[in-house]
Amino acid sequence: MGHLGFSYVGLIFLLMLTIPNLIWIRHQPKGYDSQSENKILLIFERVGQVLVTCTALIFSDFNLRPWSAWTLWLIAAVILMLMYEGWWVRYFRSQKTLRDFYSSFCGVPVAGATLPVIAFLLLGIYGKVVWLLISVVILGIGHIGIHLQHRKEIY
Incomplete structure (x- = not known):
């Protein structure tokens, strides 16, 4: 369940x-408008953001441990976060259009x-913390859902 x-x-x-x-915040895409976002998805996103932030910080199970097969989950998580940083670098170097913001990266949609x-x-799998897994599912429903909604509007 997790060690505090x-x-x-x-x-x-x-x-x-x-x-x-x-x-x-200072480099939003041209034409970006968050006013039309689905309110239910927005609630999921906000609740998920709070839960993920709290759970990621309060469980020591995510910290480095001696090497095991579980370490591969952490390595995969780190690779995805590095890809996320790469996606941001590409966005900040782009024309900063809505298409740039809702783009795929290395085959990963939105x-x-x-x-x-x-x-x-x-990271939740690596730490074996069910609370982060639940929090991430809530966040994902809202955050990915909103991004897919916006992407559908521009394509």
Whole structure:
């Protein structure tokens, strides 16, 4: 279920998630409008954001442990977060259109939403913390759902 305690790995993942989003505030895509977002998906997204943030920080199970087969889950999660950072680099170098923002990356659809959600899911598997898994599912329904909704509107 999880051991309470600070997770520096969770903090690193959250920083990798938050810093580009803070930069994005000043570099939003031309024509971006969040007013039309589905309110139910928005509730899932917001609740999921709070839950993921809290659970990623308060369970020490995400911190590094001696090598085991479970370490592969952490490695996969780190790779996905690095891909997420790569997606941001590509976005910030682009024309910053809606198509750029809702684009795929390395075959992953709506990568700006999908990559971090899957990365946190894998982190939950690595830590064997069911609370993060539940939180990520809630976040994913809202966050990926909203991104797919926006993507559908522009294509």
